[in-house]
Amino acid sequence: MKRFQALVTLSIAALLTGCALEPVQPGMSQAEVFKLYGSPTRIVSLNSGTRLQYSTEPAGQSVVMVDLDVAGKVLAVRQVMMPAEFSKIQPGQWTREDVEREFGRPASVDRVASWPGDIMTYRWLSNNIDDMYFWVYLDARNVVQRTGQGMEIPVRMNDNN
Template sequence: MRLRKILFVLAVSLFWLGGCALHPFSAVKPGMTREEVIGRMGPPGAVVSIPQGTRLQYSGQPTGQFSFMVDLDASGRVLSVRQVLNARDFARIEPGKWTRDDVLREFGRPTLVDRVASWPGDILTYRWYHLQDLFYWVYLDSNQVVQRAHPGMEFVNAPNERD
């Protein structure tokens, strides 16, 4: 049992470290048509407008830790493909400027939309991975404007778990 667990952790580590070439979205290349992308990847979870054209959103939320954005130009050809649940992209969020619509356009659907007594608006939660399982919380005020955003640890596999 322990050997299987070690092999699984090793395989997952190699996937994340060795990367994107192992992920099915590495097959999506600039210049491909919208139809080719959908033929390979299936229908997107959402389609949103962006200044350059259209964005196809492929989100692994609520249980996955990825969200791929396939940006298409006005003619429907791929401009770029990127996994946006990462520290660099989260750092682009501007409290006081970004709205709920901006967050959903840039990151796709969240894992969870929650409310707590100590905060006046919704809290969007994203699951992501950077060396460990993490959450990213985006706090919206009652006007749907981001007021704060920050990462935190996800304790799904707590230290008390046994083999």
């Protein structure tokens, strides 16, 4: 089952990251992106133009950002659910808004007794096979205080349950 889920996720990620027959390329128009990828899960205004977010969260593990300039032409396309992107988060400086602009909405937002603020959870694949979590810990003012990651451990039910 895990391999099947990985194949499905990889297929979606391949389509979204440009491995489809007609990948999104710099210079394409917003209309061409919509034709290839469909409607984005979220549109974010940037100083340099617009970001189209294509997220498979909460069940999936990929988030693709398509950045458009002010004229609506593609500047860049990138998959952001990866360690190199996570490492850009600056604790003490980034806010919830910054995180959602760069990674989309999280798979979940939780509270625990041992932490005073929200914990944003993102799902991602490590090495295209390992189900992982990435956590962003916010304080009461929605400022990032720390981040962490861990492996998703499947719960196995025995036949007696």
